[in-house]
Amino acid sequence: MSDVAAEPTSAKDLVARFRRWLAWGIAVAALLYVAFSVWIGIDSVRDALVRFSWLYYVPAIVLTLLNYALRFWKWHYLIRRLDVQISAKDNAVIFGSGLAMVLSPGKVGELLKPYLLSERTGVPMTQTIPALVTERLTDGIAVLVLAAISVSTYAGDKAQYVFVPIALTAAGLAVLSSESLSYRILGPMTRLPGVLGKIGNTLSGMYAAMRVCVAPVPLILTVVVSIIAWGGECIGYWLVLKGFGATPTLGVSTFLYAFATVTGGASPGGLGVADGVLVELPKTLVAGLDPGSALASALLIRLATLWLGVVIGAVALVGVGDVRRKSG
Numbered sequence: 001m002s003d004v005a006a007e008p009t010s011a012k013d014l015v016a017r018f019r020r021w022l023a024w025g026i027a028v029a030a031l032l033y034v035a036f037s038v039w040i041g042i043d044s045v046r047d048a049l050v051r052f053s054w055l056y057y058v059p060a061i062v063l064t065l066l067n068y069a070l071r072f073w074k075w076h077y078l079i080r081r082l083d084v085q086i087s088a089k090d091n092a093v094i095f096g097s098g099l100a101m102v103l104s105p106g107k108v109g110e111l112l113k114p115y116l117l118s119e120r121t122g123v124p125m126t127q128t129i130p131a132l133v134t135e136r137l138t139d140g141i142a143v144l145v146l147a148a149i150s151v152s153t154y155a156g157d158k159a160q161y162v163f164v165p166i167a168l169t170a171a172g173l174a175v176l177s178s179e180s181l182s183y184r185i186l187g188p189m190t191r192l193p194g195v196l197g198k199i200g201n202t203l204s205g206m207y208a209a210m211r212v213c214v215a216p217v218p219l220i221l222t223v224v225v226s227i228i229a230w231g232g233e234c235i236g237y238w239l240v241l242k243g244f245g246a247t248p249t250l251g252v253s254t255f256l257y258a259f260a261t262v263t264g265g266a267s268p269g270g271l272g273v274a275d276g277v278l279v280e281l282p283k284t285l286v287a288g289l290d291p292g293s294a295l296a297s298a299l300l301i302r303l304a305t306l307w308l309g310v311v312i313g314a315v316a317l318v319g320v321g322d323v324r325r326k327s328g
Helices: 011-040 042-051 054-081 088-103 105-121 125-148 160-177 179-190 194-213 216-243 250-263 273-285 291-318 320-325
Strands: none
Touching (some): 011 042, 054 125, 054 291, 088 105, 088 291, 105 125, 125 160, 125 216, 125 250, 160 179, 160 250, 216 291, 250 273
């Protein structure tokens, strides 16, 4: 499993890897915003930040914390659905450490969560990876739903970026819901030689746990919780825009933030892609927002969401060693 599969042997190893990813993430983000600032005009961006009403920023940060709290509840709920016994306190440290790994290449670092669960409880990773997949899947469904509500109104020419993933997700869930169809697909894979056969056997072993996580009741519940969680961050973005004196509607703010999250999903932390969307699209869709304020609003909402999560993750990584020692 790439970096995480190497099974780091100490909290020091985990922190070292996080520091490498963090250094790259900060470097990319800094270069990106410096380039945007030079292009738009550094004075324009500076003036926008000077006149920003910082009272709007506090509730935006609170809404981000609500997002993380609801997503932790969802993660803990899925873990308990799989009959994994772990305290909410220890699981919160594990969940928090995963927030730091959003900067890892391909987000493979988030496999740290099932790895730490295995270390703490002795439950094989193959039984808890489905919880991670479901957690990220329901997050994805939530932002797709939020973006789909208004994509035809605000960016009809980009609707394929929302509706194609929705169709693929629906098809995948339809396959998962059919046990016979799923095993007809997985069966031949298990008989393949070498690595492919091992992958087939692993997926076959994970399938039962995956069905527990995406059964109708837990799937609907976790999607609703995810929509509330990500809707809170959309409201936070709306507040940030208002702090610059713009007059955005909640609908356009929700679309912009959700669409930026969808399009940036493939890159670590959405770096580059989500930032670009939040800098460019608001200039034409938000009334009263000048280019300097558009860039400044993108910077502030990313600090209040992505980078706040990375800070929380860094703090959680400090406690990882204690969680692992409890398994000894």
